[in-house]
Amino acid sequence: MRMLKTKLQLIVLFLIALVTSCTYEPVDGTVEPDPDGENVNSGVFKADFSGQTWTAKETQAVISGNFIEISAIDSKGDSFGFLIEGNAAGTYAANVNIVAYTPAGTEYGYWAVNDDNPTENTGSVIITSINTQTKTISGTFSFKGYWSDSDNPRAAMQFTNGAFKDIPYISQEETADVFTAKVGGTNYVATDISAIEINNFITIGALDANQNNLAIAIKSSLGTGSYTIVNTFGADVQGYYEDQNDEYKAVSGTLNITSKTDDRIKGTFNFTTNGTTPFIITEGAFDVEY
Structure with missing residues (x-):
């Protein structure tokens, strides 16, 4: 399998901005916030790191012919983004897909790939369910993230107990x-x-x-x-x-x-x-x- 983290990094940049730019806009309103600013149909997305539990305010997912894309953002603008090569339930290695956490206000983040040792097993994303009736996706994840700005290195970070449940998804053909x-x-x-x-x-x-x-x-x-x-x-x-x-x-x-x-x-x-x-x-x- 060819590494998705290419020099061009087209899909990488897409994931960084997905949760804030809303590149994929649902046609059925399933991921639209309610009038009070709370997303009542956003499902649950959370993970533990830095001694606390991170919980998403909004989520979004797209399932296309070749990929599963999942993103989540909290009230401060911190976000998770996954781009998985596949379209079915199963276990996906983090280091050969795109799995990242991005703090607000930066294009850099903690990526589940070690540039000094790309074959390192840094974790996984497990898709446990894709419900085609309710159009929701669920799963779990954990990974070791390496800071992507090599000119300003930071210590690697562990993300544990990651879980997403009933995240609404849309299909590629629905984007127009x-x-x-x-x-x-x-x-x-x-x-x-x-x-x-x-x-x-x-x-x-x-x-x-x-x-x-x-x-x-x-x-x-x-x-x-x-x-x-x-x-x-x-x-x-x-x-x-x-x-x-x-x-x-x-x-x-x-x-x-x-x-x-x-x-x-x-x-x-x-x-x-x-x-x-x-x-x-x-x-x-x-x-x-x-």
Whole structure:
């Protein structure tokens, strides 16, 4: 299994922002807060660490063709995020999936992977039940988290007695988000779509059934119009494609933003990547909530 914590870290960033940006908006209202600010249909999510029990105020989950995504946030903005490669009940090793706790106000967090020893058994997430009638998911977890900012290391942290019960979930097809393209003339079929705004960029991307990543990053300040993709670090518009061998950066191309609101963006794109054999991305289109 290929490690999901890639250089691009598209899905990683999605999980960090999922609980605050509401990338996936339920169509049935099951995860909407009540008028008093309490989420009465949010299920239970809790864990023990630092000598206390952490309890979520709101939760959210998505089950797609290839992944289970679960997130939880408390009243201070601290959050847990899981991205599990699978779509059924079972035990999933923490170090080969994405399992993280992120304190409020930072993009860094405690990840269940030791960069100095990636094969270390750091814990697990156990999905005990997926109830397709009530559309809820339950399970348990425990893991050892390593601080993700290697330039400012912190001691590892143990998370124990983790449990989530009756967390409402939605299916990928319920999001109404669209992300399509052709890679080398072949249709790229997204199985998981993410869209977030973080660090002054809106990052939109997807995984296909083979876990190939396709993504574009757009500076948040850009409005409707046509923009050139250039091979410059930190450019206003950037594109990426990643297969099982490597990550490739767009060196030329165009992006057209046809519609943009405070929480949704629509447009088209095409670009050519670097690499010995460049990837040609054509007929790209997106219409997503971020």
